[in-house]
Amino acid sequence: MLGLMQSQPLLISSLIEFADRHHSDGEIVSRRVEGDIHRYTWADVAKRSRQVAGALDGMKLAFSDRVATLAWNGYRHLELYFGVSGSGRVLHTINPRLHPDQVAWIANHAEDQVLCFDMSFLPIVQAVHARCTTVKQFVAMCDADKLPADSGIPNLISYEAWIGKQPTAYNWPQFDENSASSMCYTSGTTGNPKAALYSHRSTTLHAYAAALPDVMSLSARDSVLPVVPMFHVNAWGIPYSAALTGCKLVFPGPAMDGKSIYELIESEKVSYAAGVPTVWQMMLGHMKPAGLKFSTLKRTVIGGSACPPAMIHAFQEDYGVEVLHAWGMTEMSPLGTLNTLKNKQLSLPADEQMKIRLKQGRAIYGVDMKIVDADGKELPWDGKTYGDLLVKGPWIVKEYFKGEGGDPLKDGWFPTGDVATIDANGFMQITDRSKDVIKSGGEWISSIDVENIAMAHPAIAMAACVGMPHPKWDERPIIAVVKKPGMEVSVAELLKFYEGKTAKWQIPDDVVFVDAIPLGATGKMQKMKLREQLKDYKLPSA
């Protein structure tokens, strides 16, 4: 017997229609590439995303054709999120921090038909347009009078001219909720990038889950600043969850420096922000010397790489902001776990609670996870035993776009490439990426643990731990550090700082001072590059 409830496909167009009907005057604020602040409402997003859909229909783009963006977080990008996917096409967000050769490769692989770009990225488009053989239309995301006359790009139109003549009414098509809605290529440290291809169903379910109180806890009462880029993994799904909850959205545009972000948080009364640790590092670095405080910020989701405990402490103790440590990946839409305490943990002493909060958190309903040994045997949830982390669920990839890389699943589970522990309460902690873990004398050393201790030293701005070949121990850890401006610390002082904070054999063998740690296109430390930089380095004991 079937249930007798209405059957309605979960489509992204329904999110924007909901926001229009129930939160029409909810505000969307964007810092534009031009530097000024733009304001409008969910009703405007809805109208203009319908015009985007009309423009794509006008071009006779087929169902599932790809429309690419090279854009910051801003209102036009948001309209494309809904207009492209809502009309049945696939939004392909390209990371503008990639090398132009990679941008061209990705655009060709995805067979993008339209490429919309912010004017900051005009030089990239000028460098690659001749190689993007499938692109029929380039759209500069600017006013008609800002379109450069001599760009050298054929078929270039301004966004406003492109959508301007379209009607603001549109009948969103109804189709199978399993149809593709958007795609994102993983940074792919080895081999060619591979694309996760999200569906309307996976995106809508993820949007519901992300808004839950124990996940991102988004509501119509919030003013939300996604610093996490819309060009990578759909800004952690925040644009969709925002339409679902009707929260106010505040977009930073290209101004990602600490001062601009801080000012936007204050001026737009932001209650909730989301971003990777490097962004917050810059903001706290701006606030501390100036003695600045937040007047409205209550919570911040931090993920993408391990959030250093020193940052969780600083946010909580110095600024009264709760940090929600999150973990996920491109292949997971991206949310997998989020750290909020359980009822029974609320009565624990503050230092016990802090130990829990440092972990990457508990699985969200919709994500199942387990840790396994090298033979695939499931390992216990004791908070100590570590193994390869596997996940499954309705917003986790089953295959990459065009079958690239073959079948990624193991018995239906997706191997994350992370090594983790899970405790009896289900709190998962990432020890390392499997390729970064340091194997010393048959034991594993977590590079994240080694980095976190260095990051707690007042003179250290950033730290990366890598293993160096050792004749006796296979590998020994060293820590490469960037000092804070005007601060000094010696090798001996920093090594002494480790004493009592970790087992003796986990203390790095040496400290290397560097001007910068190489960061990838998504702000993660690139240890492969760091290892290349240190290729002539010899351990003192080797």
Ligand code: ADP
């Ligand atoms: P990529 O494009 O490099 O795959 P993703 O954005 O998909 O980048 O990154 C996923 C990876 O980032 C995870 O597998 C994990 O190694 C790392 N990561 C994400 N969040 C965290 C976190 N909170 N703590 C530690 N590592 C994290």
